[in-house]
Amino acid sequence: TAAAMSAATLEATGDKSTDDDDKEDRAAQSLLNKLIRSNLVKNTNQVEVLQKDPSSPLYSVRSFEELRLKPQLLQGVYSMGFNRPSKIQETALPMMLAEPPQNLIAQSQSGTGKTAAFVLAMLSHVDPSKKYPQCLCVSPTYELALQTGKVIEQMGQYYSEVKLVYAIRGNKMPKGTKLQEQIVIGTPGTVLDWCGKFKFFDPKKIRVFVLDEADVMIDTQGHQDQSIRIQRMLPQSCQMLLFSATFEESVWKFAKRIVPDPNIIKLKREEETLDTIKQYYVLCNSREEKFQALCNIYGAITIAQAIIFCHTRKTAGWLAGELSRENHQVAVLSGEMQVEQRAAVIERFRDGKEKVLVTTNVCARGIDVEQVSVVINFDLPVDKDGNPDNETYLHRIGRTGRFGKRGLAINMVGNTNMNILKKIQEHFNKKIEKLDTDDLDEIE
Ligand code: ADP
Secondary structure, eight states: OOSOOOSSOOSOOOOOBOOTTTTOOHHHHHHHHHHHOOSOOOOOSOEEEEOSSTTSOOOOOSSSGGGTOOHHHHHHHHHTTOOSOOHHHHHHHHHHHOSSOOOEEEEEOTTSSHHHHHHHHHHHHOOTTSOSOOEEEEOSSHHHHHHHHHHHHHHTTTOTTOOEEEEOTTOOOOTTOOOOOSEEEEOHHHHHIIIIISOSSOGGGOOEEEEOOHHHHTTSTTHHHHHHHHHHHSOTTSEEEEEESOOOHHHHHHHHHHSSSOEEEEEOOOOEESTTEEEEEEEOSSHHHHHHHHHHHHHHSOOSOEEEEOSSHHHHHHHHHHHHHTTOOEEEEOTTSOHHHHHHHHHHHHTTSOSEEEEOTGGGTTSOGGGOSEEEESSOOBBTTSOBOHHHHHHHHOEESTTOOOEEEEEEEOGGGHHHHHHHHHHHTOOOEEOOTTOOGGGO
């Protein structure tokens, strides 16, 4: 596949920039992440574990065999190309599969194997001979529920007695329906209707409850209350599992209301660094000057692939047009595009079909910058008050892991923005050198 995913991942990080695409919601970011992700995200950090009962031994597994999964499930796991558990799975799986069942709150950035882990737990706990819902998974949106459903179907492909049903808007059931499927996956509102109002299934028979993407969930009005109402209908003995990519205070509070006596697993996201990045700036006082500088850079050095960040959609559109006129193959990502369209653009770029990607801020978080040799800030990242947005700067050009390839970052800065550049330089305590685009020998 196109390069191991690692660096710039998509989840909302509390971005403060004024970019007009920034109103983008977390659910869309999360979906985009899932659509373009084809591999585990690298993470060299250690998982932190907080056990409900610290005296009980902590198991972690290095292989799927150790989990003594049903053969049909082990086959499913291997058919997905998984050789061994991911970092988070090493600890989470034994906890989730323990007898008696353990409750769990797990947090790690997207792409670290949470979904695969809870899907395996649900499939393991199902009794296929019983024809009623036993596992319930709630997701923040219709599209996210479908993505998780796909993983259940894939992993359960050799376990055909187990059936799945989607409790999502638009999936209308006749009155009086009694569901036969063992797994229900859906959004909070519809799930609540199905078990409360319509009694399509009996919540008291649910043995595993999964609340996925808790951070996205609480972003949506009403979802928090609905989730809590669902949780209250479940039996005491039901295993409660909650997952989140981020863990701000609000998520934490919510998690504790949903999951009593939890074990807690956290995997810190890998820090990005600027250590392997050569940073330059070019002085230009208009977008035309910036474009000219860009042409000079392209004329002087060989650039395999570059991402160019603009502050607004308008600039991005204009720049893409200018670059096309210069016969560059340009891809554009912009906020008004559908998530699926964006995923397609990112995939084409990752496959090398285009060499330049022009984008505004939010859209590009899912792109693995390690394969991109040059990142250009056509506009510096600033927050809505015009202050430097260091976090976004790091996100755009930083690399994770000690073995990240060397990269080149070029900032286009006007006289009026020099103070922002200086602040970014001071913040990271790394020199950003001046580049004279009429004499580019030094960066070769
Ligand atoms: P998350 O839910 O944390 O975002 P996923 O479970 O969706 O992570 O996993 C991210 C990607 O890694 C998916 O493409 C998934 O198929 C793959 N993956 C998950 N677990 C493993 C594993 N143990 N080995 C290899 N790939 C895995």
